[in-house]
Amino acid sequence: MKNEIVIGLEVHVQLKTKSKLFCGCSTEFGADPNANTCPVCMGWPGTLPVLNRRAVEFGMLAALSLNCEINQDIKFDRKNYFYPDLPKAYQISQYDMPLAEEGQVEVELDGEKAVVGIERLHLEEDAGKLVHSTAGAESYVDYNRTSVPLAEIVTKPDITSPEQAEVFLRSLKQRMEYLEVSDCNMEEGSLRCDANLSVRTPEGELGTKTEVKNMNSFKGVRKALAYEAQRQKKVLSSGGEVVQETRLWDESEQITREMRSKEEAHDYRYFPEPDLVPVKIDSKWQSEVKQCLPEMPEEKYERFQAEYDLSDEATQTLTASRPLADFFERALTGDVSPRSVSNLIIADLKREMNERDWTINDVNITPENLAALARMFEEDVISSNVCSELIAELVESGGDPEAIVEERDLKQISDAGELEAIIDEVINENPDAVEDIRSGADQAIGFLIGQVMQKTQGQADPGQARKMLQERV
Numbered sequence: 001m002k003n004e005i006v007i008g009l010e011v012h013v014q015l016k017t018k019s020k021l022f023c024g025c026s027t028e029f030g031a032d033p034n035a036n037t038c039p040v041c042m043g044w045p046g047t048l049p050v051l052n053r054r055a056v057e058f059g060m061l062a063a064l065s066l067n068c069e070i071n072q073d074i075k076f077d078r079k080n081y082f083y084p085d086l087p088k089a090y091q092i093s094q095y096d097m098p099l100a101e102e103g104q105v106e107v108e109l110d111g112e113k114a115v116v117g118i119e120r121l122h123l124e125e126d127a128g129k130l131v132h133s134t135a136g137a138e139s140y141v142d143y144n145r146t147s148v149p150l151a152e153i154v155t156k157p158d159i160t161s162p163e164q165a166e167v168f169l170r171s172l173k174q175r176m177e178y179l180e181v182s183d184c185n186m187e188e189g190s191l192r193c194d195a196n197l198s199v200r201t202p203e204g205e206l207g208t209k210t211e212v213k214n215m216n217s218f219k220g221v222r223k224a225l226a227y228e229a230q231r232q233k234k235v236l237s238s239g240g241e242v243v244q245e246t247r248l249w250d251e252s253e254q255i256t257r258e259m260r261s262k263e264e265a266h267d268y269r270y271f272p273e274p275d276l277v278p279v280k281i282d283s284k285w286q287s288e289v290k291q292c293l294p295e296m297p298e299e300k301y302e303r304f305q306a307e308y309d310l311s312d313e314a315t316q317t318l319t320a321s322r323p324l325a326d327f328f329e330r331a332l333t334g335d336v337s338p339r340s341v342s343n344l345i346i347a348d349l350k351r352e353m354n355e356r357d358w359t360i361n362d363v364n365i366t367p368e369n370l371a372a373l374a375r376m377f378e379e380d381v382i383s384s385n386v387c388s389e390l391i392a393e394l395v396e397s398g399g400d401p402e403a404i405v406e407e408r409d410l411k412q413i414s415d416a417g418e419l420e421a422i423i424d425e426v427i428n429e430n431p432d433a434v435e436d437i438r439s440g441a442d443q444a445i446g447f448l449i450g451q452v453m454q455k456t457q458g459q460a461d462p463g464q465a466r467k468m469l470q471e472r473v
């Protein structure tokens with residue numbers, strides 16, 4: 001069956017090296033405008049670029065994680081164009097001898113698997129950033145981002161829906177985060193995506209493609225591509241022709257707008273960068289880098305499934321990010337079961353993180369603290385209420401959970417003698433509920449258990465309380 005929509009993506013991933021691609025300037029985000037610049041990245045005449053070895057290695061790791069072939073011989077080229085954010089009036093990129101080619105990534109959408117081919121991955125330097133005054137009269141330029149290393153990843157036109165494009169991007173981001181080669185922060189611009197899209201004509205031919213730019217979120221990509229596909233279909237069904245052009249996604253209007261006619265490679269007058277020698281990536285260097293490849297998401301998922309007795313969903317959640325998976329495994333100390341650690345992470349810890357919009361790196365509870373809580377809960381030393389409250393507290397301020405339980409006397413009351421007096425009280429104070437239970441309304445027992453929990457500040461063992469209430473009523 002022929003695909004109705006054909007999409008190819010061009011993704012720019014900012015590599016998080018400490019220094020820029022061809023000079024020693026810092027790549028730190030958020031520095032004062034033009035603080036991170038030097039004659040090399042400002043393009044002064046007579047200066048010479050020096051290639052950042054680490055950037056090449058980060059690019060190699062990214063390429064390997066996308067199952068690409070690394071090329072032994074690579075070179076850099078000048079892509080010539082004029083723009084105020086480009087002080088040299090050319091960008092050093094890679095044209096016909098890129099770092100890597102011919103990769104593929106498997107994506108899954110609604111249970112259906114598909115393979116997205118990777119055409120190439122090449123290295124290039126970023127441009128600066130224009131800042132326009134709100135009054136609109138002045139424009140400023142910040143060259144801090146000039147020459148920060150980027151990996152440009154170009155897919156084959158294998159993507160068949162806007163939703164699949166989003167799934168691919170999320171998977172790409174996850175891989176780069178696992179590798180720790182990029183922050184992939186779309187808001188800060190360390191992950192940017194352009195797309196080529198075409199639809200089939202009523203005659204079944206593949207139509208002219210347009211390029212869509214300026215999509216600043218995963219949702220933006222999905223919406224922009226859905227809009228653009230509809231727009232092209234409308235043009236074709238009304239007998240018109242799709243024009244090859246670059247279009248900008250307008251987030252506020254939720255439409256794509258014509259920006260300029262699409263440039264071709266020859267418009268840029270590419271030629272080999274005369275100030276950089278071609279680079280040889282021999283098999284020794286390649287295998288050294290290969291050894292730095294960490295366990296990737298799908299491998300971690302398989303191993304978690306094999307090693308720990310967890311649900312499919314829990315495994316997905318824990319392996320979604322590498323720091324979260326590491327936190328989980330570091331909490332598996334001593335005799336605590338993986339399942340109870342996983343439950344505390346997914347139910348309590350994630351809730352606390354979401355409420356604060358934090359990642360696992362921001363929390364103050366340590367894996368050892370979480371393991372101690374899981375153990376106390378497993379051994380019925382503390383109730384689930386106390387456990388949840390302590391997680392909330394430790395996420396915020398940290399601390400030793402065992403000492404806190406001891407100090408504040410938070411141990412669960414499951415001793416029948418201690419509970420008996422409280423249960424007597426609850427029964428005496430709630431004759432209506434007791435009557436309801438006797439006449440068969442079982443849900444009233446939940447209300448009475450709630451009363452017991454309240455009187456004990458959450459420390460009663462709810463299972464024990466239920467048993468005793470049932471016996472007494």
Ligand SMILES: [Zn+2]
Nearest residue numbers: 023025038041
């Ligand atoms: Zn510099």
